[in-house]
Amino acid sequence: MTFKRIREYVSHPYEHPGEGKLVRKIDFFILTFCCLMYFTNYLDRSNLANAYVSGMKEELGFKGNQYNQINTVFTVGYVVGQVPSNLALYHLKPRIFFPSMMIIWGALTMLxxxxxxxxxxxxxxxxxxxxxxxxxxxxxxxxxxxYTARELGKRSGIFTSSGLAGTMFGGFLQTAINSSLNGARGMSGWRWLFIIDGLITIPIAIYGLVLFPDTPSTTSAFYLSSSERALAISRVPEVPERRPWNLDFVKRVFSSWYWYGFVMLWIIAGETESFSSNSLLALYMKSTKRYSVAQLNNYPTGVLAVGIVSTLFWATLTDFLGGKRYLVGYWIGITGVVTAAMILNPHASTGSIFGAYYWAGTVYACQATFFAWANDAMRWEEDSLRAVVIASMNCGSNAVNAWWSILFYSANLAPRFTKGMWAMIGTSIALVIWTSGLLYMATNAEKKRVTKAQVGDGKEENFKADATGDINV
Incomplete structure (x- = not known):
């Protein structure tokens, strides 16, 4: 059955004439900009860890868990901006909004x-x-x-992988800067890192300002013909839209199972991902005092490399399998329990600890697949609800991670992070349970939608028959 689906997927990729050309165009202009934007986003964000282990800690006199407090403050700002940012896309063109935010965070990075x-x-x-x-x-x-449901997983995977690539590249960049610019003009290498990272964002922001196509219904991109714009609109379901920003909309959001189901899914999954995103391998290595600055920056990039491969593999596989994004939840459950147990083992060798951290990098696959799952499940819902649910997913996860990382993965808990290992086991088990429940809800909702559509089609056929004078029993 699986191989049959793969053959059908490859042999019949598109349904409409000219659709392949349209997808190639939007792939180029949307994915190039979004991936470069996310690459610099993570580059600017994650290099705090690279700077911390490359001399910033000693130069600025960090004490206790101040490093984790800085990450928490960032997370608070990140949480505050999530839902307003997504709703802002209703009032500001993405072509203007995204580059503007890039310039702001690039300037702050240089500062x-x-x-x-x-x-x-x-x-x-x-x-x-x-x-x-x-x-x-x-x-x-x-x-x-x-994008359609059969295209969305791979694109989500490519996008989220670009963020991991930014984090991974940051380690190599810090190594290169530390060796070539450390001491230049009287500044430490880690200071040059923030300057260079900030400068990288500027040309990418200009690129987006000129060429990003906005959304199918609002695009004015010169490289899309009128027929291609019409085709882009027809590829996604036409759903009724009611303007947000009123009490009725808020009630619709909080009475929807989509909001509770997917927000909790990403809260749980996000805390399994935090096992890797809190740079635990780098902190473990730093605490042993056995590694050089180059090793502290380069060795942890293996976790991100594994994450990229895992993300692309699972995103593509779930597209092939007709959108079975929930499978990743079960994989994470196995991974979380086994890798945490390996690190908890008091007799674990350095090699097995490194292996466990690298394997845990596969958990990054949940980013692409779970957000694609939410987009798939709400494809027939109003866009404003989908925007808020997607934003709320990340908002909820980061709100929890603001204190989760301090409680379980604080730098002063290195090298073993015993509480964090047990937290990983607990959240992994919880994720398997929640994924199963959400799958049940999503399956039932899709069955009800199909049944309702069939009933509606039947009524329409009866109406047409009555209009021609035919007798219906």
């Missing part, structure tokens, strides 16, 4: 090079978090607006 104490970084990172909150959830909303 970090001038700090003199950890408190300065906290203030900068709060506003940087607000600016960066637009990228992840905004792009997933845009992808769901342009």
């Amino acid at each position: 970090t090079a001038a700090v003199h104490n950890p408190r300065d970084i906290m203030a900068i990172r709060f506003f940087q978090g607000i600016a960066e909150s637009s990228t992840f959830v905004g792009t997933h909303y845009i992808l769901g607006s342009w």
Whole structure:
């Protein structure tokens, strides 16, 4: 059955004439910009960890868990900006909104090079978090607006992989900068890192300002013909839209099972992902005092490399399997329990600990697949609800991660992070249970929608028959 679906997927990729050409165009202009935007987003965000292990800790006199407090302040700003950013896409063209946010966070990144104490970084990172909150959830909303269910998984996977690539590239970039620019013009290498990262965002923002196509119903891109614009609109379901920003809309959101189901899914999944996103391998290595600066920056990139491969594999596989995104939830459940147990083992060797952290990188696959699942499930719902649910998913996850990382993955808990390992086991089991329940709800909702559509089609046929004078029994 699986091989039959794959053959059908490959041999009949499109249903309409000219659809392949349209998809290639939007792939190029949407994915190139969104991936580059997310690449720099993660590059600017994750290099705090690279700077921390490359001399910033000692130069600025970090104490206790100040590093984790800075990450928490960033997360607070990131949470505050999520839902407003997605709803802003109703009033501002994405072609204007995304590049504007890029310029703001790029400027704040460069400003970090001038700090003199950890408190300065906290203030900068709060506003940087607000600016960066637009990228992840905004792009997933845009992808769901342009792509069909059979195309969405791969595109979501490519997009989220670009963020992991940004984090991975940051390690190599820090190594190169530290060796070539450390001490240049009297500045440490980690300061140059923030300057260079910020400068990288500017040309990408200009590219988006000129060429990003907005949404199918609002695009004015010169490279899309009128027939291609009409085809783009016809590829996604036409759903009734009611304007947000009123009490009725708020009631619709909080009375919808989509909001509760997918927000809780990503809260749980996000905390399994935090096992890797909190740079635990780098902190483990730093605490042992056995590794050079180059090794501290380069070895942890293997976790991200595994994450990229896993993300692309699962995103593509679930497209082939007709959108069975829930399978990733079960994979994460197995991975979380086994890898945490390997690290908890008091007799574990250094090799097995490294292996466990690398394997845990496969958990990154849940980003692409779970947001694609939410887009698929709400394809027939109003766009404003879909925008809020997607934003709320990331908002809820980051709200929990704001204190979760301090409680379970604080830098002063290295090298073993015993509480964090047990937290990983618990959340992995919870994810399997929640995924099963959400699958049941989504399946029932789809059955009801299909039944309702069939009843509606039957009524329409009867109406047509009556209009021609035929007798219906």
